[in-house]
Amino acid sequence: MMPVQEPFAQILSSPSFSANSDNTINRDNVEGAQNLFQDCSGDQCTLRSSLSIGALAARSVLNGMEEASRFLPKDNGLSKDQQVNQMTRESGNCRVLKKRYNRDEDGEVGRAYKVFMMMEELEEMFDKMMLRGYETCIEDMKKLRITKADKAKNNKKGYRKRRSNVVDLYTLLINCAQAVSASNFRTAHELLKQIKQHASATGDATQRLAQCFAKGLEARLMGTGRQLWQLLTLEQPLAIEYLKAYNLYMATCSFNRVALFFNIMTIEHAMVGKSKLHIVDYGPHHGFQWAGLLRWMANREGGPPEVRITAISRLQPRSCPSEGTDDTGRRLDKCAREFGVPFKFHAITAKWETICIDDLKTEADEVLVVIDLFSFSILREENIYFDGLSPRDTVLNNIRKMRPDVFIQGIVNCSYGTSFLMRFREALFYYSALFDMLDATIPRDSKLRPVLEQNMLGHSVLNLVACEGADVVNCPEKYRRWQVRNQRAGLRQLPLKPNIVKVLKDKVMKDHHKDFFIGEDGQWLLQGWMGRIFYAHSTWVAEDTISE
Secondary structure, three states, X not given: OOOOOXXXXXXXXXXXXXXXXXXXXXXXXXXHHHHHHOOOOHHHHHHXXXXXXXXXXXXXXXXXXXXXXXXXXXXXXXXXXXXXXXXXXXXXXXXXXXXXXXXXXOOHHHHHHHHHHHHHHHHHHHHHHHHOHHHHHHHHHHHHHHHHHHHHHHHHHHHHHHHHOOOOHHHHHHHHHHHHHXXXXXXXXXXXXXXXXXXXXXXXXXXXXXXXXXXXXXXXXXXXXXXXXXXXHHOOXXXXXXXXXXXXHHHHOOHHHHHHHXXXXXXXXXXXXXOEEEEEEEOOHHHHHHHHHHHHHHOOOOOOOEEEEEEEEOOOOOOOOOOOHHHHHHHHHHHHHHHOOOEEXXXXXXXXXXXXXXXXXXXXXXXXXXXXXXXXXXXXXXXXXXXXXOHHHXXXXXXXXXXXXXXXXXXXXXXXXXXXXXXXXXXXXXXXXXXXXXXXXXXXXXXOXXXXXXXXXXXXXXXXXXXXXXXXXXXOOOHHXXXXXXXXXXXXXXXXXXXXXXXXXXXXXXXXXXXXXXXXXXXXXXXXXXXXXXXXXXXXXXXXXXOO
């Protein structure tokens, strides 16, 4: 979504975490936090984790059962693993495995077959999202509107009654955070107990929100915030659930769709009269947005241009369960061939502040577009270098030196402050608006809604509440602060294109809930819900670039 630390802005990116030298997680003190994982235990939890990591990290999804067998629980006997691999080599497909699976559904062979089928379904979903993403989104939007209308008609009275009996969870959460901040642990534990009695992953928006924040407060009180966050990084949802939830979010919410359309139409404007396009993408997010661009360019008047994408990923430990840029490139190449667009893909994995123009291999006759789609909030804002620049400022200075035809920036409009209590208050306000939006647009009995709220958003909330210092993954800033930062780096903001703004407003008004809005402030395009600004978009060039 895909899209969390920046709610669904990085829905398809896994946050990094520190690992020991042997690539194992430090699990000290995690035993005290196991009550936060009551829905996952034993072999079921092991298999779930194996499937999640294996399917998402697989480099060649249908490359035989040897690949699938790597993701079996580690406590399996070696001889049984070898038997599974041997069966695969003998069969060449999954027919033999399926026969043995019927006799051994809960054993190693059964688990291997489940992994194989999960990976196959995962690849089919990726293909569908890449090749038919727009049509799929429109179909899902229509289904969701019908379902939501029916649910509202049948359950309106029941919802009102349920809401009237809910205690003031907001006040309890704030009071609990104040007690934690003041080291008044006895009061904090008593308040947390009250919160947990009324919080629910399947209740109304406030109860679901409280469920997320209660887990973060509990982890902080037990001193297990950092360890639990590292463990949760591994315990992600099943990859297929993840993609289905992303599709649901895209159908429900206008935010990501508007961001992608804004980027594509801005690029189209920059490409007038040109035949070569080079996109430099910080944080490629599995490439879903560029599949839409390739389709758009395939239908371009005069024929498609040559498209080159340089995907810049950040350094991560090998054990981090994130999709590799090689997989993104392979899928985009498949899309480009399907759409008939000349295409090249280049991946760079490095610290973003070290990337400069020499790494990009630019050509004189290409249109250079640099993209930040909600990614720069992971960069530290402290001045840690001898030149007095923070990593955030260094990246912006390097972008200015690249002299792109356009730098397209999308930011999360939020600022958490410097103290725990300030961060807690702002996060509670921010996420409460987001949970209200989900409650207004997705039926409460949706099986995928808890994946969005408790897994994806919940993991981000836990990081914000339970962790401190460098362990807090995201440090977003509001758009006016980014404007000052960009100008200080030598970038000049471009005016919004009126035709682009009109198209986006029409799309939101036509396709989405009435409380979504598109606004403008100066040269920023703003997105939000019921008056709360969630995201802001803008375009920039180097200060001394001559406007055409």
